[in-house]
Each structure stands twice: as structure tokens, then as C-alpha cells.
Amino acid sequence: HACGIGKEIDLPIVKLMLLLKVNALALGYSGVQLKTIEQLIFFFNNNILPVIYESGSLGASGDLAPLAHLSLALIGEGMVYYKNNKLKAKNLLKELSRDVIELESKEGLALINGTQFMSAHATYAYLKLESLFQWSFKIAAISLDAFNCRLSPFDPKPHNVRTHPGQLESAKIISNLLKDSDLNDVKNKPVQDPYSFRCIPQVHGASLDVFRDFENKLKIEINSVTDNPIVFDQEDEIISAGNFHGQPIALAMDFMAIAAAELGSISERRIYKLISGNRGLPPFLIQHPGLNSGFMIAQYSAASLVSKNKILCHPASVDSIESSNGQEDHVSMGSIAGVKLVDVVKGIESILSIELLSSTQAMEFRRPRKSSAEIEKLLKDFRKEIPFIKEDVVLHDLIKKSEDFIAINI
Numbered sequence: 001h002a003c004g005i006g007k008e009i010d011l012p013i014v015k016l017m018l019l020l021k022v023n024a025l026a027l028g029y030s031g032v033q034l035k036t037i038e039q040l041i042f043f044f045n046n047n048i049l050p051v052i053y054e055s056g057s058l059g060a061s062g063d064l065a066p067l068a069h070l071s072l073a074l075i076g077e078g079m080v081y082y083k084n085n086k087l088k089a090k091n092l093l094k095e096l097s098r099d100v101i102e103l104e105s106k107e108g109l110a111l112i113n114g115t116q117f118m119s120a121h122a123t124y125a126y127l128k129l130e131s132l133f134q135w136s137f138k139i140a141a142i143s144l145d146a147f148n149c150r151l152s153p154f155d156p157k158p159h160n161v162r163t164h165p166g167q168l169e170s171a172k173i174i175s176n177l178l179k180d181s182d183l184n185d186v187k188n189k190p191v192q193d194p195y196s197f198r199c200i201p202q203v204h205g206a207s208l209d210v211f212r213d214f215e216n217k218l219k220i221e222i223n224s225v226t227d228n229p230i231v232f233d234q235e236d237e238i239i240s241a242g243n244f245h246g247q248p249i250a251l252a253m254d255f256m257a258i259a260a261a262e263l264g265s266i267s268e269r270r271i272y273k274l275i276s277g278n279r280g281l282p283p284f285l286i287q288h289p290g291l292n293s294g295f296m297i298a299q300y301s302a303a304s305l306v307s308k309n310k311i312l313c314h315p316a317s318v319d320s321i322e323s324s325n326g327q328e329d330h331v332s333m334g335s336i337a338g339v340k341l342v343d344v345v346k347g348i349e350s351i352l353s354i355e356l357l358s359s360t361q362a363m364e365f366r367r368p369r370k371s372s373a374e375i376e377k378l379l380k381d382f383r384k385e386i387p388f389i390k391e392d393v394v395l396h397d398l399i400k401k402s403e404d405f406i407a408i409n410i
Contacts, residue, residue, distance in 0.1 A: 004053030
């Protein structure tokens with residue numbers, strides 16, 4: 001079953017797979033030896049991470065191929081990463097004085113059946129998104145301030161007559177972030193702002209509602225028994241069913257990818273407005289445009305990522321290809337949904353880092369005006385890492401620094 005193909009998946013996702021497999025087996029319905037679970041725990045605690053490949057699972061009958069690669073190490077087969085080295089599992093186990101597991105009946109099935117590849121990707125994306133949603137509000141608040149926007153669209157009254165929870169929460173977050181900003185005192189603002197600013201509560205909020213639903217489905221999935229057959233020792237029954245089918249989490253991941261991508265899409269539109277030379281900001285956010293390209297190509301990069309995310313948002317779960325000689329005649333493709341979701345999340349992390357770079361640059365042209373105390377602290381911390389850009393530099397390096405700032409300062 002170890003027929004994985006393609007690039008190796010990120011090691012943090014492999015570690016999540018170990019954790020989720022341990023949790024599923026520990027529920028006590030899989031008929032495995034205690035020492036098998038203890039060996040998986042040893043791998044987890046000591047960062048012994050099997051080599052697992054991106055492609056091979058169809059998301060039904062469980063994640064057979066990737067879980068087979070995960071389980072190879074237990075029997076002394078396959079390759080693992082340990083202390084930044086790629087080693088043969090058999091040699092490492094011998095070096096660490098760990099016995100190879102002799103699998104008993106049912107254990108092979110328990111190890112390679114299940115949704116842990118899908119669920120690990122979903123969990124990784126969830127943990128990233130939990131932070132990125134917070135950042136999306138903070139960065140949007142800086143952009144709102146730098147673009148001299150009205151704050152009336154964030155007044156609670158319009159949102160109290162359209163009571164989507166995410167919309168209400170988003171408006172409140174933005175209001176709190178900018179409540180003591182000097183932006184409140186700016187006169188002669190335009191009557192209305194572009195949708196990418198004015199409709200932050202509606203767009204970010206809709207994505208936030210999807211995220212909350214995704215969280216609930218993920219909690220169910222990672223705390224469930226998803227191998228087959230399932231052993232009910234109290235009832236003295238072994239039932240072959242279909243809990244390995246990834247449809248519930250596949251659909252959730254596809255919807256989450258669409259909702260997450262919208263955070264990147266609206267962010268890129270704000271970047272475009274900030275560099276467009278409107279509202280007293282210089283074209284491309286540079287003091288001498290023409291001689292300097294400024295942030296012109298940074299917006300190209302954000303637009304490229306948005307376009308890529310749109311392609312990745314085609315749902316994997318609408319597809320099914322018959323396998324196993326017709327026995328497995330409907331599959332979820334949840335593994336593909338998981339891989340795509342992680343790619344989308346990585347994309348919006350980069351897009352938001354470009355908006356952060358752009359909005360902080362734009363704020364410097366509003367000085368000596370101050371934003372709120374919370375935003376000013378963020379700007380001060382950001383400036384310790386990334387300077388105001390006076391003339392062209394290699395922006396790739398600063399975009400990476402901005403990404404690191406978002407990743408570290410959660």
C-alpha cells in the first residue's frame with residue numbers, strides 16, 4: 001500500500017498525522033496492541049517523522065497510501081527524518097534500541113485505514129488560519145487608516161439589522177482596533193469607500209463564519225474512529241462500515257479553501273488601492289515614482305497568488321474515480337482537498353504580508369498623524385524589522401521578512 005507519489009509533505013503535517021493516529025487508536029475501537037500505540041507516541045515525542053508523499057490517497061477506504069508510509073517505520077521499513085537527517089527506519093530503531101513492531105491480526109488494517117492524512121492537513125490549515133484571521137483584521141485596520149477611510153461602516157447599527165455572527169464580530173474588531181485613532185478626526189473624507197475597505201465586516205465576516213463551522217467539523221473528525229472494521233468489545237462485535245470515507249471533512253475543507261481565499265482576494269484589492277496614487281498617497285507608495293517602481297510589482301505578486309488560489313478553490317470533493325475493482329466506487333478526494341487547502345492558506349499568508357508591507361509604508365505618508373495605540377505599537381515593532389522604503393530595494397527580501405513577522409508575532 002506504500003505507493004505514495006510526488007513531493008514529500010511538510011514535516012509538521014507528518015507530526016500531526018502521528019498525533020491524530022495515536023488519538024484515534026487510543027479511543028479503543030481498533031484492536032491494536034498497546035505497544036503499537038506506544039511506539040507511535042515515541043515517534044511523536046522524539047520527532048521521528050516518516051517520509052510521506054503528497055499524492056496517492058483518494059480519501060476513501062481511508063488515506064491508504066500515506067498512512068502506509070507512516071506505518072512502515074513501525075515494522076522497520078521505509079525512511080524517516082530524525083535530527084534533520086533522512087535515515088532508514090530500521091537502522092534508526094536499532095540505534096535507539098527500539099524493537100521493530102510485530103503486527104498482529106487487525107493492526108495493519110487499523111494503521112492504514114483512517115482519515116489522518118486529510119485531517120492533519122485540515123488541522124495544519126486551521127492552526128494557520130486561527131492566526132491569519134487575527135492578522136487580517138489588524139492589517140486591514142492599518143490599510144483603512146492609511147487610505148483615510150470612514151469608520152461609519154463599522155458602526156454596530158447596520159450590522160445589528162443583518163445579524164450574521166462573523167459580520168458582527170468583524171465590525172466590532174475593526175472598531176476596537178481604530179477607536180482611538182486620529183483617523184476619526186480627519187475631515188473631508190470621500191462620501192463612500194471602495195468595497196474592499198467598506199465591506200470588510202461582510203467579507204471577512206462571511207469567511208469567519210465558515211471558519212467556525214470548519215472548526216466544529218474538524219473537532220468531530222479528529223476525535224473519531226475512522227479505521228475499519230471497528231471492534232466493539234463490549235458487544236462482542238466487529239462491524240465493517242464506512243467511517244474511513246472522507247466526505248464530511250472533504251466538503252468542509254473545500255468550503256474553507258474558498259472562504260480563506262477571499263481573505264487574500266480582498267487584501268490584494270486593498271493593496272491595489274494603496275499603490276494607485278489616490279487620496280494623497282504617492283503612486284506606488286514611493287517618494288519618487290518613475291525613477292522608482294516602489295510597490296508596483298509587489299501588487300503583481302499578490303495578484304498572482306490570488307489567481308493561483310482561485311484555481312485551487314475548485315472543489316476536490318465533487319470528483320470521484322472508481323477503484324479497487326469497483327468495490328470503492330465513490331471516493332471523497334479529501335486528500336486533494338487537504339493539500340489544496342494548505343496551499344491556499346500559504347498563499348494568503350504571503351498576500352497578507354504584502355498588504356502589511358504596503359499599509360505600513362502608506363501610513364508613513366500620513367505622519368505626524370497617529371493611529372490607535374494598538375496599531376502604533378504594531379507599527380513600531382514592524383519598523384524594528386523592516387524600514388520605510390525611500391528608494392527601490394529587492395522587495396522579495398522584505399516580503400519574506402514581513403511573512404516571518406506575521407508568523408512569529410501571533
